[in-house]
Amino acid sequence: xxxxxxxxxxxSVQEAETVTLSCTYxxxxxxxxxxxxxxxxxxxxxxxIRQEAYKQQNATENRFSVNFQKAAxxxxxxxxxxxxxxxxxxxxxxxxxxxxxxGADGLTFGKGTHLIIQP
Amino acid sequence: xGGITQSPKYLFxxxxxxxxxxxxxxxxxxxxxxxxxDPGQGLRLIYYSQIVNDFQKGDxxxxxxxxxxxxxxxxxxxxxxxxxxTAFYLCASSRGLVDTGxxxxxxxSRLTVL
Numbered sequence: 038x039x040x041x042x043x044x045x046x047x048x049s050v051q052e053a054e055t056v057t058l059s060c061t062y063x064x065x066x067x068x069x070x071x072x073x074x075x076x077x078x079x080x081x082x083x084x085x086i087r088q089e090a091y092k093q094q095n096a097t098e099n100r101f102s103v104n105f106q107k108a109a110x111x112x113x114x115x116x117x118x119x120x121x122x123x124x125x126x127x128x129x130x131x132x133x134x135x136x137x138x139x140g141a142d143g144l145t146f147g148k149g150t151h152l153i154i155q156p
Numbered sequence: 157x158g159g160i161t162q163s164p165k166y167l168f169x170x171x172x173x174x175x176x177x178x179x180x181x182x183x184x185x186x187x188x189x190x191x192x193x194d195p196g197q198g199l200r201l202i203y204y205s206q207i208v209n210d211f212q213k214g215d216x217x218x219x220x221x222x223x224x225x226x227x228x229x230x231x232x233x234x235x236x237x238x239x240x241x242t243a244f245y246l247c248a249s250s251r252g253l254v255d256t257g258x259x260x261x262x263x264x265s266r267l268t269v270l
Contacts, residue, residue, distance in 0.1 A: 146198030
């Protein structure tokens with residue numbers, strides 16, 4: 038079974054600065070997806086960014102980018118120019134490639150990092 | 157607008173009662189999922205269904221039951237056998253065979269056992 042570890046229960050950053058959230062995972066698979074989801078106080082889960090394991094290029098979405106290190110099984114999220122609206126819980130998640138004949142489907146989540154933005 | 161609708165948003169139940177949480181999607185997605193979220197925990201998978209009339213247990217299925225009679229609907233029943241049912245429940249869906257990996261989530265249902 039896969040596991041996802043987020044070692045930072047809480048992070049704090051000044052508005053307009055850059056912050057990096059850490060995530061490591063454990064798997065024996067070679068083809069999979071990795072995600073960062075954001076959960077604001079409304080509790081709605083919002084996809085921030087996705088990465089396919091076979092793509093070497095790190096994914097980027099506006100101010101959000103990842104550092105994907107497949108050999109090290111590391112998947113960190115960098116948020117540039119932090120804004121007050123970025124304050125939320127951030128969850129790292131893993132998914133095996135679906136319908137590949139492997140094990141269970143669905144996302145495996147880390148326990149989350151609470152991001153605080155200081156004005 | 158396409159999306160996932162969960163109801164009710166808040167639900168209170170007495171110990172020993174079964175309760176059913178509704179999840180409906182109009183995204184034409186094949187796969188649907190139920191997750192449970194507790195304070196300080198990530199989301200944990202209860203059940204999932206990749207196709208109508210079929211579903212599989214997730215990591216914490218004990219005390220829960222589901223059905224998938226229609227593509228759009230995946231209700232979750234929290235039975236009296238669930239020892240600690242107070243939690244936040246999230247329903248999700250994904251495209252299925254032509255899948256880009258991500259799950260789309262509803263707004264959640266908060267269940268409190270009195």
